[in-house]
Amino acid sequence: MKKLYFIAFCTIVPLSLWGQRINFNEHIAPIIHQHCTPCHQPGEAAPFNLITYQDVAKRSNFIQKVTETRYMPPWRADPNFGQFKNVRRLTVGQIAMIRVWISQGMPEGEPEKLVSKPKIGKQSGMSADKVLAWQQAFTVPANNREGYYLFSLPCNFDEDTYIKGIEFVPGNKKLVHHARISVDTTQLLRATNGKSIDDTSIARYGTVKMKEEFIAGWVPGNNAVVYPNGMAKMLPKGSDLLVNVHYAPNNLPNQQDSSVVKLYIAQKPITNPVQTFILHEEHISNQPFEILPDTVVTFYAKTQELPYSISLLSVQPHMHVLGKSLRCYAITPGGDMIPLIKIPQWDFNWQMTYEYAQPLTIPMGSILYAEATYDNTAQNPENYFNPPKKITYGWSTTQEMMNVIFQYVVP
Template identity: 40%
Template sequence: MMKRYLSLFLLALSIGGIRPVGAQASPYTFSQDIAPLVYQHCTSCHRTGEVAPFPLTSYAEVVSHAQTIKYVTGTRYMPPWKPDPNYRHYLDENTLTDTEIAKIRTWVDGGMPQGNPALTPPVPTYPSGSQLGTPDLVIPMAHAFTHQGNGQDLYRIFVLPVNLPTDRDIAAIEFRAGNKTIVHHCIIGMDTTQQAQALDAADPGYGYTQFGGFGFNPVENIFAAWVPGMQSRFYPSGMGKRLYRHSSLLLQIHYGPNYVTQNDSSVVNIFFARQPVTRYVQTLAAISPTVLTNGPFVLPANQMKTFHAQLTVPFDLTVLSTAPHAHFLSKSWKVWAVKPNGDTIRFVKINNWDFRWQGNYRYTNLVRLPAGSRLMADATYDNTAQNPRNPFSPPQTVTWGESTTAEMLLTYFELLPYRTGDENIVLSTAPGLATTPGTVQMAVYPNPTSSATTVSFQLERPGPVTVSLLDNTGRLVRTVTREKAYPAGPQQLPLPLSGLAAGIYVVRLESDEGTRTEKLAVTQ
């Protein structure tokens, strides 16, 4: 709230585009310098029908919010990416560099010149359907939920029964927000008991209101998680999760504050594994109050407190993702491990925790966590009156619990028993490989693979496509298809790999709607 008043104040100062005393004319223009930044980092949420409160899809729209943009990019409140990018990188990372932030500031202070409108890049278009292809199973909310326009956040859980003839192994789970203007994030749990049904029955209306968790401990606390801008992905070949035939998916949807009453009906897309799953990904809260070296977990009123957690890893593990979890008193997190040889593995560092922007941070490569490593976390809490999010005024002693007025200290890890070579498995395109902006979607699955794989892609409009296989230095190994015309919509292209040596390759797709590259691991 304080932030909002401050931005209004800054806005008032800037009315008429008054240049602060002493500021130089901007060497940057909207068309050539600012629009590319905004379209890459902001319009995924700041466009009509999306979660952010106003669009940033034209010069006029950006100018009318310029002072606030300068402020919220300067404080790194926007884009809302919480992990410290100087500590570790993840899939779907969305951050501005110091240079980019300075560019925005210089442009705003320098009078916000538009430049030549003809040079402005087009606003990206965003695919509305699944990003992975045609799901095998679509599980919708039973009916629409009405989120009242009362300006309040709401954490609501919906129980979606799964009815399958047999248990199924799944390769990907994709959450698709129904009403994107109110769905702020979603955590999907999975359970095989009827506990969630009982909680639903006890709460009037569809679903039940529950802050933080699910109100009990389900079989899977994080089966999947989604925040705006995050892309679902397939697990590497042979890995997956099991969906039990008589289970329920528990959707914990955070609806953001809104002043217009709105309906939402979101869906979950399930993709069954095409290859046998031999390795099940598990989600474990390895960091919890049971492993504190300075417990118990009590936060006395009017104090800052840092808890230290530590445990020794009993066997070799492979880590896919990390998700710290706390409520409003949490200030910062650092989660890391020290290997038996003394090397450090960095998992996540969050300098300014915000309950409203928590995520499940997924690594670009699988991470090996060797047996005997000491897994550690420092979690700092601010239970003073200086913490604007403190639910109590004056502050009170706070202990463990799921309610808004209680606290938590958990870090979930998606993990597997380690197997030789896991650390070479790439979950995404590595930074530095040439992809160009655009709307075309591409997925390569299975990956890693020994014999063949399939390139799935989707064009918005019909057009020519070239798909090539490169080695990891960028040298052409083979051309799969060249300038071939494809219709709009999902396509699948088999990619035979016979005769190739084991190693890391790159699949490249070039189209009028941009270039995509994805690393492909070929095994023996």
Template identity: 35%
Template sequence: MNKDTLILGALIFGSSGLGAVGKKPVTFTEHIAPIIFNNCTTCHREGEGGPFAFTTYAEVAKRARLIARVTESRYMPPWHAHSADYKFKDERRLTEKQIDLIAQWVKTGASEGDPKKLPALPKFTLGWQLGKPDLVVKMDEAYTVPAEGRDIYRSFVVPLNLPENKWLKAMEFRPGAPSVVHHSLFRYDTTGRARRLDERSETPGFTGMGRQDGRGATSLGGWAVGGTARFLPEGLAYRLPKDSDLVMDMHFHLSGKAEKEVSTVGLYFTDKAPENTFTDIQMPPSFGALSRVDIPAGKKDYTVNDTFTLPIDVEAFGVSAHAHYLGKELKMTATLPEGKTRELIWIKDWDFSWQDQYHYEDFISLPKGTRIDTKVVWDNSAENPNNPSNPPRRVRWGLQSTDEMGSLSLMVKPKRAQEIGSLNTAMRQHARDHSVARALQPEGGLGARIMDAAMRSDRNGDGKISRAEVPRWLNRRFESIDGDGDGQLSKEELQRALSRLGNR
């Protein structure tokens, strides 16, 4: 064989697309199995949520092309949270090198390789992912979810029969019919109101999602599709009083097939009293209910922004996000008092099917005066493949999956536990201010109607509102609106105030 033949052969085989790591071909046993077993098999195995198993070469090779497509697009493994400044625990993200290896393996025939080099499957936790619970409770009667109709919001009561107060570190939720359970919010009730509402109903549970029995009920977190059970950080716990009833506020998204739901919950206690308390800073408040979300048909980038300044020093340990099918992008940043901006979370490609609480690897110190900014973007265009309406229709805030919501929640503990009251007070005031600010947006003419309502207080008809004439709802802002300090509010001053508030 002459030199030219060798060169030609090298060119042919070197450019033929044969996958290789260095000079070795890419094989399942040596290169692909470690990626799949450690990143995919957690869910893709018997008894877990994946629709098919990835525990053997045959199972993986059967869907090799599909695996290459969904990993290249980063649809799988499902992980949507990004942060340029902080790392999340248990990130389910493949590296570019891992994605390229899978692509090379598929392009070159998805060969098995030497069976002797196949790594053992990881030792997965069977059953309860957090270990054996201290207490397991379940619904005592199945609730029938119909095949068709509107989304259902229903609350279910499960007596805990606790003989004494407990400190709760975690809850692990197991839906009986995962195909129809979209999310469940947990709370406890010590008043008996929830139990009485349940007893009055002819079918298990009651309607209202907490609106009818809200007094005396306290949040214990929640679960949503794609969520992962986690323990609270060291030093934190929920207080669970004795004789509490567990209330599960559940959202059912009908699947076209009737299902029977019997939810099971595992509770994990600790004997150690918490060292601190914690809360969520939700922005916009109330899942966006106060933002007057009203998305025109065809609008690609309907956006709601929110801003909140911390009144105390806090440490953040987690963050979550929520929207429905039209959700496109959700982002939260923190601008520190010295002016540096940090990215707390950025979800660039929202997916209604995958919602989780993202816990940071370390506590994030956010001093008093830090400004938290959020942005929620919805896409109501025909180009949005997740849009449930074809053609697109006007969408407002609401409880149905085909309505919209949108918010981000930052989980924080105060640096000094005694200051939690100041934070809660500031958040309540922020909710009121945000509601007013959104009301003043030009969409729908709400600002004009508020202006008309204010000017109706002008009893003497001089075109201005004096301190004696100002309505109660405007009284607190009188001085800030009275720009020239003459003790009267003119139309121009009111318009400037509306503009400032509406564009916050």
């Protein structure tokens, strides 16, 4: 292992660094400020700051470990399977640089060499056209358990309205773990406002498969989702946004959350309406979608042949805690494989939306395939049940899902 890093270091660190000692101000600060500080700063989700020399030196061993294992910065997709614009990965050279700096005793360097400036606070540069908020502050239960709660936010649009962007802004940044926003055109889900997804009255909505269309996912570090020029998502007249928030387990008294969703309205005409397509449990060929105890099982799903070409903007895989890995690709009528996403080690904590570097065109007649593997053994530390139980489809935490959510336009 050591040798490998040495070779990587020799090949990637510029020759000009030879014989020179690596120091924080000149070499390490730019890496930290660009790749770590966006989340590791006051008011953001990460549990401590990574801004100054002291912040970094104090945790250097931990930082070496999480960068070498690629636990941080969080990015769970295979870099060789699909190309994404919001990619968040250190290069092998940057990882080696951190390691060598630590092995050299972490010199701070000359103060005038500290030219890198961390960005503190969000500068989205856009002002929202509409801000939707919780009807009242939500008190997060202090029961030390995972919690999923639904919030229904009426948009009150009296005509179909196109948005060019959407942004989720968590209220309680320490407890809002992730969120999923969909559109409810039925207004029926208003009844779920403020309720836990495990509430028995809600189970019914999952099985009825109410029409609700996914728009955006949020995990810490996400900014606004903004569609490419000319593209926009339609929110039908009278529809509501349904926000499903996962709160982290906690035991803290009186924790309140008031999160908001900001909408950026697009000017008409819209050349390319953004649409959502979900590859899901009903597309599975090896039914039923049941995960028997003490098994590791893979489900295979596929679409019909696409009736026209589509251009994919983003992909978001979704499974619950038994998820182990996932791969998704398209096969064109000519037999070519187009890689769409591969998550070699599913991480329930980082359910990211992966945005394609360029809109990715999938030709007419192609078929989309997904393969998702679940581990329902006692060896899976995330398993809620020991001994393991049979798990079936459902929204609830202790059930499972298999979704690959695409946003696309028809070119």
